[in-house]
Amino acid sequence: xxxxxxxxxxxxxxxxxxxxxxxxxxxxxxxxxxxxxxxxxxxxxxxxxxxxxxxxxxxxxxxxxxxxxxxxxxxxxxxxxxxxxxxxxxxxxxxxxxxxxxxxxxxxxxxxxxxxxxxxxxxxxxxxxxxxxxxxxxxxxxxxxxxxxxxxxxxxxxxxxxxxxxxxxxxxxxxxxxxxxxxxxxxxxxxxxxxxxxxxxxxxxxxxxxxxxxxxxxxxxxxxxxxxxxxxxxxxxxxxxxxxxxxxxxxxxxxxxxxxxxxxxxxxxxxxxxxxxxxxxxxxxxxxxxxxxxxxxxxxxxxxxxxxxxxxxxxxxxxxxxxxxxxxxxxxxxxxxxxx
Amino acid sequence: xxxxxxxxxxxxxxxxxxxxxxxxxxxxxxxxxxxxxxxxxxxxxxxxxxxxxxxxxxxxxxxxxxxxxxxxxxxxxxxxxxxxxxxxxxxxxxxxxxxxxxxxxxxxxxxxxxxxxxxxxxxxxxxxxxxxxxxxxxxxxxxxxxxxxxxxxxxxxxxxxxxxxxxxxxxxxxxxxxxxxxxxxxxxxxxxxxxxxxxxxxxxxxxxxxxxxxxxxxxxxxxxxxxxxxxxxxxxxxxxxxxxxxxxxxxxxxxxxxxxxxxxxxxxxxxxxxxxxxxxxxxxxxxxxxxxxxxxxxxxxxxxxxxxxxxxxxxxxxxxxxxxxxxxxxxxxxxxxxxxxxxxxxxxxxxxxxxxxxxxxxxxxxxxxxxxxxxxxxxxxxxxxxxxxxxxxxxxxxxxxxxxxxxxxxxxxxxxxxxxxxxxxxxxxxxxxxxxxxxxxxxxxxxxxxxxxxxxxxxxxxxxxxxxxxxxxxxxxxxxxxxxxxxxxxxxx
Numbered sequence: 001x002x003x004x005x006x007x008x009x010x011x012x013x014x015x016x017x018x019x020x021x022x023x024x025x026x027x028x029x030x031x032x033x034x035x036x037x038x039x040x041x042x043x044x045x046x047x048x049x050x051x052x053x054x055x056x057x058x059x060x061x062x063x064x065x066x067x068x069x070x071x072x073x074x075x076x077x078x079x080x081x082x083x084x085x086x087x088x089x090x091x092x093x094x095x096x097x098x099x100x101x102x103x104x105x106x107x108x109x110x111x112x113x114x115x116x117x118x119x120x121x122x123x124x125x126x127x128x129x130x131x132x133x134x135x136x137x138x139x140x141x142x143x144x145x146x147x148x149x150x151x152x153x154x155x156x157x158x159x160x161x162x163x164x165x166x167x168x169x170x171x172x173x174x175x176x177x178x179x180x181x182x183x184x185x186x187x188x189x190x191x192x193x194x195x196x197x198x199x200x201x202x203x204x205x206x207x208x209x210x211x212x213x214x215x216x217x218x219x220x221x222x223x224x225x226x227x228x229x230x231x232x233x234x235x236x237x238x239x240x241x242x243x244x245x246x247x248x249x250x251x252x253x254x255x256x257x258x259x260x261x262x263x264x265x266x267x268x269x270x271x272x273x274x275x276x277x278x279x280x281x282x283x284x285x286x287x288x289x290x291x292x293x294x295x296x297x298x299x300x301x302x303x304x305x306x307x308x309x310x311x312x313x314x315x316x317x318x319x320x321x322x323x324x325x326x327x328x329x330x331x332x333x334x335x336x337x338x339x340x
Numbered sequence: 341x342x343x344x345x346x347x348x349x350x351x352x353x354x355x356x357x358x359x360x361x362x363x364x365x366x367x368x369x370x371x372x373x374x375x376x377x378x379x380x381x382x383x384x385x386x387x388x389x390x391x392x393x394x395x396x397x398x399x400x401x402x403x404x405x406x407x408x409x410x411x412x413x414x415x416x417x418x419x420x421x422x423x424x425x426x427x428x429x430x431x432x433x434x435x436x437x438x439x440x441x442x443x444x445x446x447x448x449x450x451x452x453x454x455x456x457x458x459x460x461x462x463x464x465x466x467x468x469x470x471x472x473x474x475x476x477x478x479x480x481x482x483x484x485x486x487x488x489x490x491x492x493x494x495x496x497x498x499x500x501x502x503x504x505x506x507x508x509x510x511x512x513x514x515x516x517x518x519x520x521x522x523x524x525x526x527x528x529x530x531x532x533x534x535x536x537x538x539x540x541x542x543x544x545x546x547x548x549x550x551x552x553x554x555x556x557x558x559x560x561x562x563x564x565x566x567x568x569x570x571x572x573x574x575x576x577x578x579x580x581x582x583x584x585x586x587x588x589x590x591x592x593x594x595x596x597x598x599x600x601x602x603x604x605x606x607x608x609x610x611x612x613x614x615x616x617x618x619x620x621x622x623x624x625x626x627x628x629x630x631x632x633x634x635x636x637x638x639x640x641x642x643x644x645x646x647x648x649x650x651x652x653x654x655x656x657x658x659x660x661x662x663x664x665x666x667x668x669x670x671x672x673x674x675x676x677x678x679x680x681x682x683x684x685x686x687x688x689x690x691x692x693x694x695x696x697x698x699x700x701x702x703x704x705x706x707x708x709x710x711x712x713x714x715x716x717x718x719x720x721x722x723x724x725x726x727x728x729x730x731x732x733x734x735x736x737x738x739x740x741x742x743x744x745x746x747x748x749x750x751x752x753x754x755x756x757x758x759x760x761x762x763x764x765x766x767x768x769x770x771x772x773x774x775x776x777x778x779x780x781x782x783x784x785x786x787x788x789x790x791x792x793x794x795x796x797x798x799x800x801x802x803x804x805x806x807x808x809x810x811x812x813x814x815x816x817x818x819x820x821x822x823x824x825x826x827x828x829x830x831x832x833x
Contacts, residue, residue, distance in 0.1 A: 009803040016807020163383040184818040
């Protein structure tokens with residue numbers, strides 16, 4: 001075949017393949033809708049860089065529930081002091097500490113030409129946590145910092161022992177970002193497309209769905225109890241203390257927020273074991289380190305219906321409800337000056 | 341770094357672009373490939389890259405030394421050969437077998453009551469060591485026997501040994517075939533590139549989808565808790581393992597050959613539809629071709645045609661070769677047992693063949709029987725059944741486990757057919773997809789070999805239609821290729 005014809009054929013094959021993938025991707029969205037893009041560490045760091053915040057909200061993925069808090073403060077209560085939200089998906093204390101030390105600290109300490117701090121406004125920090133944040137990596141698996149928080153130089157610096165299953169996550173995330181518009185790529189690991197297709201072809205009876213949900217809730221409830229084992233890790237505690245040392249050393253008022261759990265997951269046994277131990281630890285820190293401990297684990301008005309299907313994160317309506325309630329109650333202090 | 345890992349999406353296009361954008365001079369092209377191979381090697385472990393570098397230097401020197409002396413002073417050439425053999429075998433022995441022999445000796449001493457514990461060696465195996473050691477050994481031996489001229493250009497030799505697509509899991513190319521390709525500039529040929537990309541894609545499907553899916557969802561759970569499976573479940577898992585190991589290794593080899601073509605190089609073929617084989621001998625001519633031809637060329641033939649005790653003792657030669665093959669796969673009793681079983685199969689088949697030839701001489705009806713479809717089917721079934729069942733020690737963690745698994749395959753056993761927990765339609769679709777792919781792959785080759793149209797029909801389709809088919813395959817892969825697909829079974833050897 002002459003080269004020109006071959007090239008034309010090759011281009012047509014590639015175009016045909018690309019069109020099929022894109023077409024299938026669009027069609028599959030009827031079975032499994034595209035996930036909305038969620039805020040990640042990079043976004044939070046960019047906010048910090050741009051806003052010179054008065055308040056830093058750092059912590060688990062639940063930190064995203066503070067976006068409505070920020071909006072309400074600004075738009076309805078006219079508190080224009082900037083707030084930066086830095087959520088670390090699937091993290092624990094050690095990953096929040098890593099983000100603080102490696103991604104935020106350089107911005108906090110960056111100097112202007114005149115020698116003064118470039119961003120001098122930081123006065124308040126909220127560390128958004130749950131008992132899970134003291135789980136050791138044996139329980140959680142290694143926190144996925146390469147995907148969620150690394151920059152290229154962190155990846156390169158980690159190549160001393162070659163490419164590993166851990167640092168390869170950095171490349172995997174870049175791949176996901178390149179094809180961020182494809183549901184087929186975004187759904188890898190979640191597998192909602194196959195189950196969505198099955199449900200579309202043969203919808204499950206409501207009774208069966210309810211039974212499945214009840215079984216999942218029971219398993220999650222049991223999981224909270226079982227996490228009494230392995231969720232009081234010394235390394236994770238040290239990471240939290242390191243964050244406190246740094247923030248308090250810079251005269252930042254620190255609040256530890258124990259985020260609400262879905263009510264159905266909280267059994268009496270979990271309340272007396274896993275949750276009580278974490279609360280004792282947080283309350284102890286509040287006494288000894290002079291920080292504020294806000295325990296919302298079971299004291300907020302959040303209902304099961306306010307949570308997403310993962311039983312962990314609040315849905316949009318739940319976030320709104322949480323924000324309004326918290327600003328009128330335990331987080332009302334956000335509207336005032338820092339305590340001295 | 342792995343050929344099927346996500347990193348290849350970044351690495352391969354970058355190397356490809358640099359390689360073809362630079363002026364087409366052999367030295368420059370080799371330098372680009374060597375640099376890329378160095379990065380590839382470093383991505384596994386910087387310490388182990390040093391092992392490869394020294395190994396290249398030793399055999400480059402040995403080749404030159406032997407070539408210089410082989411005509412005038414054969415004694416010196418023999419010394420050069422001995423140094424290379426000693427270096428390569430000792431290195432292989434140290435990294436691969438030291439722990440095994442230390443443990444075996446330790447257990448022997450304990451048995452006879454001399455139980456002073458020996459230090460247990462835990463040595464990290466340099467990736468691809470078994471492959472490139474055999475590759476270099478064949479080069480040095482061929483130079484010694486005058487079948488190969490010594491390579492004068494160190495860059496050429498280093499690229500020949502370290503070329504990254506073949507480095508971790510073969511194929512094991514011969515210097516006579518491949519060194520000449522490195523000596524000349526490679527030209528950009530769209531047809532070769534197209535065929536290379538196609539083969540790479542086909543290999544990826546085999547490896548990342550069929551092998552990894554079967555491994556993760558069918559084979560690994562079955563071997564992790566065999567008691568939970570029914571008798572049929574045991575058979576299904578073992579059959580799936582045969583498909584897995586074939587697709588893992590053949591898939592990798594095809595990706596390597598495909599990647600080679602992207603750089604204008606033709607690596608040797610390593611698999612030729614082994615599940616079509618009707619005899620053990622045919623199977624081993626179709627499975628891991630480059631290793632088996634190596635073993636027969638450098639161990640079997642010198643043994644049975646040489647002047648030593650093995651001369652003419654073909655059966656013993658088979659046993660030695662397959663024990664060596666077992667040992668090559670790893671220093672474990674399971675691999676040795678597997679090798680022994682394959683050797684026995686060849687011996688039994690050879691004896692049967694001779695016996696049957698005698699029958700044919702006595703009565704021509706046996707000739708007709710041998711040519712019949714019935715005979716071919718029985719021979720195929722016996723060969724494949726034996727091969728699949730004898731994969732048990734290859735997969736099982738110990739001989740005792742293999743024995744237990746075998747027992748559960750023959751004794752009626754209640755339990756599940758599959759331990760995979762995804763929804764039934766997904767399970768069924770993927771089992772059909774994986775096993776169907778392997779069957780279709782072989783079936784098309786059978787049609788091609790019989791002179792019937794097979795893949796040509798597909799390639800005769802209009803380009804956009806072919807593109808649409810590729811697109812659908814990509815959609816399927818994105819849906820079902822397991823996450824973290826990338827490691828190869830054969831990378832551990």
